[in-house]
Every structure is written in C-alpha cells, then in structure tokens.
Amino acid sequence: MITTDAAPGSPCWLDLGAPDVRAAAAFYGAVLGWEYQPMGDGGDGGDEGEAGDGESPEGGVLKKDGKTVAGLGTLTEEGARSAWMLYFAVTDADATTEAVRRAGGSVRVAPRDLGEWGRMAQYSDPLGGQFAAWQPGADTGFELADAPGSLSWTELCTTDARAAKEFYGAVFGWSYSDMNLPGGGGPYHLITPAGLAEDRMQGGVIEIGEENLSLTGGRPYWHPVFAVTDCDAAVAEVTRNGGSVRMGPQDAEGVGRLAVCLDPSNAEFVLLTPSEN
Template identity: 75%
Template sequence: MITTDFDPGTPCWLDLGAPDVGAAAAFYGAVLGWDYEPMGGGEDDGEPEGGIFRKDGRTVAGLGRLTEAGARSAWMLYYTVTDAAATTVAVERAGGTVRVPPRDLGEWGRMAQYSDPLGGQFAVWQPGSTTGVELVDAPGSLNWTELYTSDAAASKEFYGTVLGWSFSDMPLPGGGGEGTYTLITPAGLPEERMQGGLMQVSKDDLALTGGRPYWHPVFAVEDCDAAVAAVTANGGTVQMGPEDAEGVGRLAVCLDPSNADFVVLAPGGQN
C-alpha cells in the first residue's frame, strides 16, 4: 500500500520524459482523467518544457520534455531518502552508476538519478518543502511500483543494500505454480505497507530497453477495460491483458503513443 507518509524507501514522485509534451498530456488526460498544468518557459519552438499532472486538483505526477540523446520515453520513479549524498555513495559501493548527481531544486528538495548494476533506472528525492505527490492509492493515481529484471537475486541485493528494502517471494498470481513474484516492503514498515514488486523475466521480455531491467508505475483505475479502451482509442497499445489476477484485480500492461510503459489496475477484482 502506497501512502503519502513518504517514509524512507517509499515511492514519493514520478515523472514522464516525453518527446511531445502536449501529446502526452492529452493521452494521459484521456486515459486517467488527469489535468495538465504547464510550468516554466518553453523551448525555441514554443512548446512548454513540462509541467504537473493533477487529479481532482491534487498532484499525481510530473511531465517533462525528453532531452537525453538516445533515451526512450519512460516513467521515472522516485523514492524518499533522508540524504541523497549518502545514497549516492551507497549506490556506487553496491555497483550502481550515477546518472544525475545530487542536485538542489530550491526549497523543494534534492534529487538524484541512478542506474542499478543491471541497468535499471530509478531516482531518489530528499524532501524539502515538497515531500511528493498529493494523491496515491486511488483511481487515477499511483498504487504500485514494479521492476522487470533479468536477475531477481542481484536486484534484491542491490536495492536491499541501497534503500533498505525487505523482500518476500510468492507464486505468480494465476501462474499455475510457475514463476515467482517478489514483494517489496520499505525498511522498518509492516507488510501491509508493501509498495511494489519485482519479477525476473528473460532478456527477450525486456525488448523495450534492449535487455536492461526497467521500472514502471501501476495506476489504479475504476474500470480496467474502459481504461484499455481509452489507451487504444488515443494511440496507445496493449502488451498484455486485460486479465484477472487472483487476489490482485484486473490489470493490463500498456504503452502510450511514445512507447512509455505503465500498468492500469482495477484493484480487488473490479472490471
């Protein structure tokens, strides 16, 4: 369960790097009912650099123009830390790499971005006046985080060392006893505060990143089938589903028009 308590090691923010900010804003507005608020100045072509997504007036995510050469459009997940500099040292000692060194963002806080030893990208946030998003675990907001990795044991070792997470394994829901899904709980929190999972897949299943692991967000929706219909009607595609996962709900793995991946989930067996 994700909350806005934002204890260390919990998800607190997410943003999307998109090649076309306006198109991305329109797509997620249609699929998740988000409103988009541009912020800051524009580029030479007049397109805003980015802004904020809101649901019912509350912040749910950020959006920015994709500027990194050769990068794919993707969601970046941020986790709360008490000291971004110390986390950076821990990342390097554990075999990860620093993509963006700790950077102050005014009074709001401090951020850094990394890659784990297998290439999975993630970020951290050391809060200042801003602790994170304002709405989670509700329709149209983040309610789970998920890592697809080529080596579950190595991923658990790294993230356990860097972010203090604990892990518990379970059979894949509906998997007929085949495959394992690892549940993630932040350090010092009870199991009901599980905030995500990781799953080992083959490199063939990591085609989006050329074989590298990747994180993606899971967004709660009231009706999974209606959300999927909105995805395809607005230029997105569906990689898997909709399908029912016992004890979880009805879900689908989707790509937006720029191939950024995300999951929509109607929890508890809703449509």
Template identity: 75%
Template sequence: MITTDPTPGSPCWLDLGAPDVRAAAAFYGAVLGWDFESMGEGGGAGGDGEGGMFRKDGRTVAGLGKLTEEGARSAWMLYYTVTDADATTRAVEGAGGTVRVPPRDLGEWGRAAQYTDPAGGRFAAWQPGRQAGFELADEPGSLSWTELYTSDAAAARQFYGAVFGWEFSDMEMPGDGGTYTLITPAGLPEDRMQGGLMQVREEDLSLAKGRAYWHPVFAVADCDTAVAAVTGNGGSVQTGPVDAEGVGRLAVCLDPSGADFVVLTPPSPG
C-alpha cells in the same frame, strides 16, 4: 499500499520524459482523468511549455517533461524518499550502480538524484524539503504500485536492499509463472508493500534493449474502460486485460511514445 507520507525507501514521485509534451498531456488526461498544468512559456492546461504537473481532482500526481536525452526512450521515472541523497549516492556506487544525475538542490523544494542499477534499471531518489512528493496515491488516477522487470532478481534484491534497506518476500505465481518478489520499506508492516520485482528472460526486456526497467501501476476505477481509452488515443496494450487472483483486473500498456505503464482495478471488497 503506497501513501503520501515521506517514509524513507517508499515511492514519492514519478515523472515522464516525452518527446511531445502536449500529446502526452492529452493522452494521460484521456486515460487517467488527469489535468495538466504547464510550467513553461505555453502556460495553462495542455500548453506548449517544456513540462509541468499532472493533477487529479486538484492534487498533484506526477510530472511531465520534454525528453531531451539523446538515444533515450520515453519512460516513467520513479523516485523514492531518502533522508540524505548524498549518502544514497554513495550506497548506489558501493553496491555497483552508477550515478546518472548527481544530487542537486531544486530550490527549497528538495534534493534529487538519478541512478542506474547494475542491470540497467533507472530510478531516482528524492530528499524532501518543502515538497514531500505526490499528493494522491493508491486511489483511482494515481500511483498504486511499482514494478521492476529484471533478468537477475537475486542481484536486484541485493542491490536495492543495500541502497534502500528494503525487505523482500517471495510468492509463487499461478500456472508456473515463476516467483514474484514483494517489496516493503524497512521496518514497516506488510500492508505497506509498495511494489514488486520479477525475473524475466533477457529477450523479454526488448522494450529497454535488454536492460532492466521499472514501470508504474496506476489504479483505475474500471480497467476495461481505461484500456479502451489507451487504444482509442493512440496507445497500445501489451498484455490484458486479465484478472489476477487477489490482485485485480489489469493490463500492461504503452502510451503513443512507447512509455510503459499498468492500469489496475483492485478487487471489490468482500
């Protein structure tokens, strides 16, 4: 499970780069029940500013910004807690990754950097100052899991193990679906598993032009209702909804700008 405590190596933040901030705010508001607070000149919910914060029931869950990088696709960026962003940067470079955005201070809130793994997967690090990260996790309308699609799972394990010290365990997927690798922060019990990585064919990575990519999994109260909101508000569904034993009911979705995410309703207790 993902929590809001600043455990090194665990997810602590995510933000979306979108070509149309107002449209993205409206879409995720409809699908996940988020409110958007613009930090730009437009001000207010759904304003015309360059970005802002998503909130669920008054608690911050994610960020939204204008997509400005030339040639980049709209996508969610996942951030992981680190104690020293500069040391993490050296670890990324030493393990064969590249630095997209060097460590930089964001006022008193913290220090951030963005990277690319050797297979092209983009991710980020957050060294907390006053701000630890999101204020809600593992509840409907918030991040509950992270997932990497890659064409080389063994290389991904080696890279992220070197960078974050993650611990890995494998499980076989039903129906000859291959091996799914579960991720747990270093030194924590299995109930703190935070994500997984799955090896796929390079041709199955067309969304990122053959490169590996991370995406978020959002908990929802009812997967089918969330999917109806996705398609009813200009998004699309790649897979599902399907029931996954021991996991819940899920669907892989795209927002109107092509950013991928998963909605998941966990199984009922008992």
C-alpha cells in the same frame, strides 16, 4: 500500499519525459482523467524517462481532482526513449548516492538541490535499471496515491531478481517476501520499506528473460501501476488515443484486473482495477 507520507525508501514521485508534452498530457488525460498544469521549468536532464535539462521549453505537473500525481516534461536528449521514472524518498541523497556506488550501481545525475523543494539524484542499478531518489524539502512528492488515477504499485522487471533484491536492499533497506504468481508464472518478490509493516508493501520484483525486454534493449526497467475503477474502459481509452496493449486486460487472482500498456511514445505503464477484499 503506497501513501503520500514519503517514508524513507517508499515511492514518492514519478515523472515522464515525452517527445510531445501536450500530446502526452492529452493521452493520459483521456486514460486517467489527469489535468496538465504547465510550469516554467521542464525538469532535470538525462536519459530514459527524464523530463528535460532544466531548460526545456515545456513541462509541468499532472493532477487528479486537483492533487498532483506526477510530473511531465520534454524529452530532449538525443537517443533517449520515453519512459516513466520512479523516485524513492530518502533522508540524505548524498548518503544514498554513496550506497548506490558501494552496491555496484552508477550515478546518472549527481545529487542536486531543486530550490527549496528538495534534493534529487538519479541512478542505474548494476544491471541498468534506472531509478531516482528524492530528499524532500518543502515538497514531499505526489499528493495522491493508491486511489483511482494515481500510483498504486511499482514493479521492477529484471533479468536477475536475486541481484536486484541485494542491490536495492543495500541502498534502501527494503525487506522482501516471496509469493508464486498465479498460473505458474514463477516467483514474485514483494517489497516493503525498511521498518514498516507488510501492509505498506509498495511494489514487486519479477525476473524475466532478456528477450522480453525488447523495449529497453535487454535492460531492466521499473514501470508504474496506476489504479483505475474500470480496467477495460481505461484500456479502451488507451487504444482510442493512440496507445497499445502489451498484455491483457486479464484477471490476476488476489490482485485484480490489469493490463500492461504503452502510450503513443512507447512508455510502458500498467492499469489495475484492484480486486475487492
């Protein structure tokens, strides 16, 4: 379960870099009921999924029922692709940066202060999967999670699950428990933040072949899972508003009904209507 308490190692923020902010806001508004609130700054610059370079002409936050759920900004770097970036809470971004280096990852954006709000950094794991860290200041991150229209799960698609588990375990102290996917889909590795009970599971690691990573040229990637009350209705909005469906909607035993989708700029995300326990 993802919460808003910004426990160390847990997801606390996500943002999307889009080539057309207004079009992206309209798309996710239709699919997830989000409202776009512009701000004077488009975010921090970089590569995949980042929302600009601090001088973007447009950016802001996305809200559900008045609560902030994500960030949105202009994708400005040449050659970058639109994608969601997941941020994990840390107590010391500088120490996390050193842990990333020791574990074989690379630093894409060195730790920097964002005013009084907090301190952030962005990285790549040893296989190229991109992620970020947030050291909370006045802002602990999103204000709504594990509810319809908000982040409910995170997932790393990688070519080497064992190596990924070792890396992220070294950086964040995550613990893992393994399960087999329904229908013979192979092993799935469930993530729990360091020191927390398994009811705080926040995501999973799944190993897939490089041929299934065409969106990123064979590079691993994280994608967000958003809770919805009706997966099929939300998927209908995806296609009605220019997005596409990569898989589903389909039922996953013990999980719920889900679909893997692309927005009109090919940023991947998952829609999930959780099963009733």
